[in-house]
Amino acid sequence: MLEQLNFIKQCRKYDLTLWQCPNFLIIIIGLVTIIAMLGTYAVAIEYAQPEIVALIVIGVTAILFIIGYLVLQSFEKLAQANRMKSEFVSIVSHQLRTPLTSIKWTLNLMMLKEKDSLTKEQLEKLITIKESNQRMVNLVNDLLNISRIEQGQLNLKPEKISLEKTIQDLIKEYSALAKASNIEFSLKSEFLPLVLIDKQGIELILRNLIDNAVRYTKGKGLIKIKLIKKNNSVRCEIQDSGVGIPNKDKRKIFQKFFRSQNIMKYQTQGTGLGLFIAKSVINASKGSIGFQSQENKGSTFWFELPIKKTLKQKILKHQNKKH
Amino acid sequence: MKTILFIEDEPTLQKAISQFLEKKGYKIKSALDGEIGLAMAKEFKPDLILLDLILPKKDGFEVLKEIKENNEIKHIPVIVLTNLEESSDIERVLSFGTTTYLVKANYELEEIVKKIEQILGS
Numbered sequence: 001m002l003e004q005l006n007f008i009k010q011c012r013k014y015d016l017t018l019w020q021c022p023n024f025l026i027i028i029i030g031l032v033t034i035i036a037m038l039g040t041y042a043v044a045i046e047y048a049q050p051e052i053v054a055l056i057v058i059g060v061t062a063i064l065f066i067i068g069y070l071v072l073q074s075f076e077k078l079a080q081a082n083r084m085k086s087e088f089v090s091i092v093s094h095q096l097r098t099p100l101t102s103i104k105w106t107l108n109l110m111m112l113k114e115k116d117s118l119t120k121e122q123l124e125k126l127i128t129i130k131e132s133n134q135r136m137v138n139l140v141n142d143l144l145n146i147s148r149i150e151q152g153q154l155n156l157k158p159e160k161i162s163l164e165k166t167i168q169d170l171i172k173e174y175s176a177l178a179k180a181s182n183i184e185f186s187l188k189s190e191f192l193p194l195v196l197i198d199k200q201g202i203e204l205i206l207r208n209l210i211d212n213a214v215r216y217t218k219g220k221g222l223i224k225i226k227l228i229k230k231n232n233s234v235r236c237e238i239q240d241s242g243v244g245i246p247n248k249d250k251r252k253i254f255q256k257f258f259r260s261q262n263i264m265k266y267q268t269q270g271t272g273l274g275l276f277i278a279k280s281v282i283n284a285s286k287g288s289i290g291f292q293s294q295e296n297k298g299s300t301f302w303f304e305l306p307i308k309k310t311l312k313q314k315i316l317k318h319q320n321k322k323h
Numbered sequence: 324m325k326t327i328l329f330i331e332d333e334p335t336l337q338k339a340i341s342q343f344l345e346k347k348g349y350k351i352k353s354a355l356d357g358e359i360g361l362a363m364a365k366e367f368k369p370d371l372i373l374l375d376l377i378l379p380k381k382d383g384f385e386v387l388k389e390i391k392e393n394n395e396i397k398h399i400p401v402i403v404l405t406n407l408e409e410s411s412d413i414e415r416v417l418s419f420g421t422t423t424y425l426v427k428a429n430y431e432l433e434e435i436v437k438k439i440e441q442i443l444g445s
Contacts, residue, residue, distance in 0.1 A: 105340060
């Protein structure tokens, strides 16, 4: 509360002068209004001339308009600061990608050229470097996605996608990791129509959800994935028997950079960006996302995506319109 | 033996990809800036061009535009290999004509070789 009142300090943090600071300007508006009222009252008692009162009201209104204009300007300045922050992230991320690519490709080259002369231990070490490098690449990609979301430039090209096929491919990719952690997958799916979403986008969402399910399951576990048709959409549910989400954290789970206290105990890796990105992509694709969870029992994350209308349906709709 | 021209200003990337592709049985010609790259494309007429976008002297967008406008070399397939990924960059590249667009950081060299084989095979 006290920090809220210390607006001068706050505004300085955002590089705003006193006359660009919205909090300060609103207090000035309040003061001007109070003084004007008292003044009008005093003048009205003393002179009882409507012209003077009207003049004061016009004058005060003009002052308030000017201050209002300053408030709007200050918001513009804040928005600009925010855009600059996003651009900064974007530039830095691009610059980071070049050395990361260099590491990746040099490792690729080493592993191809020296394949026969590398000892098992050396190869294992190279694989560790490669995996760490990939984690950094993923992090940079996440940051770039965040800055695109913030600048409203998320590059999505919706196309017809089979969720079942996409999930099967991902399960295959995760099978080694899952096996090592004693985790099994089950995929239940009825005959399903295709959904309309960006290919990279849906892979990003599913990868994040499956990755979370695997990482936050401790010991033996089963990850159940279900695909159901629901009116004009397809619903995907990913149920794990993992650590779950404490009630107090449920509200914040889709927030940027948020990581629940209880998962920090199990997993220090992670950025808290995955679910934020997933939600942004789902929202931009006219879908919805949510979850149910119980601490120590597990979580079920679900999302729904609209079905791509078939050509036949489109023609029917078109004909109906004509008649 | 198929010849690939690789236009890239970052020496470490240049070295890694050249040696990898040589090992895979391709002949590599390297250019470190856009001007030299374009001149080499005209002179050697390679079977495929790998092109970075941020380049000194003449950037990759300009190089690609001039390749696509030159009747002698416009048939050569181009793979744009860059770390730029904003939609405006991708759209600008595609506006010059058919091109494969790959984001460097997201590809292993093995996957890039696969793409090259796909394009040269057809």
